[in-house]
Amino acid sequence: MSPQTKQAERDKLHRTLDEIANDLRGKVDGWDFKAYVLGTLFYRYLCEHLVHVINSEQLAAGVENFDYAKLDDDEHYTETLGYYILPFRLFDALEADSKKNEDLNIDLSDAFRAVEESTVSTDSADDFAGLFQDFDASSNRLSGNVKERSERPGSIMRAVKKLELGDFSDTTIDVFGDAYDYLHRTYASNAGRSGGEHFTPQESSEVLSEVAENKAKLIHRTYAALRAP
Structure with missing residues (x-):
């Protein structure tokens, strides 16, 4: 995909995030805001x-x-994905x-607690333990x-809903x-918070994975790519 396409997708994502921030400006601390938006986005994905x-x-x-979202039955699909979410708790609902x-x-x-509890006694339990601990609704x-404690998560959900993510595999960027x-x-x-967290940009990860695949042949080209502005 062209750099222009990736940048257009990023710009659209960033505009939506800024809209949410403007709506909550002065009401929610920046660190908490990050946790609430990411938690909402990830729950939508799940x-x-x-x-x-x-x-x-x-x-x-x-x-x-067949449409699972329209079912009323308590059907569990934990074995399929390692977790399950009942229809009435789906993001859209x-x-x-x-x-x-x-x-x-x-x-x-x-809903968040139910997601974690659905993984108990499964191989995915460790992956889901404390998954939404930073999103205290x-x-x-x-x-x-x-x-307001109900209104603000609702505002975030409605803004995240507007993101045209489609099938996540259709996007050319790492949305999350x-x-x-x-x-x-x-x-x-x-907000003056860092928590010692680090994130490697997608482009750098792609270049490094190419190096790993081709071993030493691309070292110099990779170094140049990582240094490029």
Whole structure:
């Protein structure tokens, strides 16, 4: 993909992140803002990935017009993905009800906890343990006002919903990595927080993986590429 295409996708992602920040400016600390946005984005991914995989499997099995998101049954698909999310807790379901749901922060906390609990006694348990610990939907860090503690996660969810991610495999950038890097540089750093965290840009990772694949033949070209502005 051309650098122009990648930059256009990044610019669109960054504009959306800035819109969310402007909406919450002065209301949520930059460090917390990063955690809330990334947590929301990742939860959307988990939900959409689960729905896509289950629907694809059902279609391949000959089940027409199957849509997991519309099921009411308590069906578990932990063996398929290592986790499961019930239809009423899917990102789209919570986001659609976010403007009028006065208990959204509670529902989000329950949803995050349920994701982790769904992995208990599975090989993926360690990967999901504490996954959303930085996204405390009931924390006073969102607001000391109970009503606002539900309104603000809802605002973030509606903004993240606007991101036209489609099938994540269709994007030419590392959406999560790029969002993390941008949020960390722009907002967390402004809040005077670093936590000793580091992120390797996607381009550098691609070049280094090429070196690993071709061993020593590309060392000089790789060094030049990493030094390039």
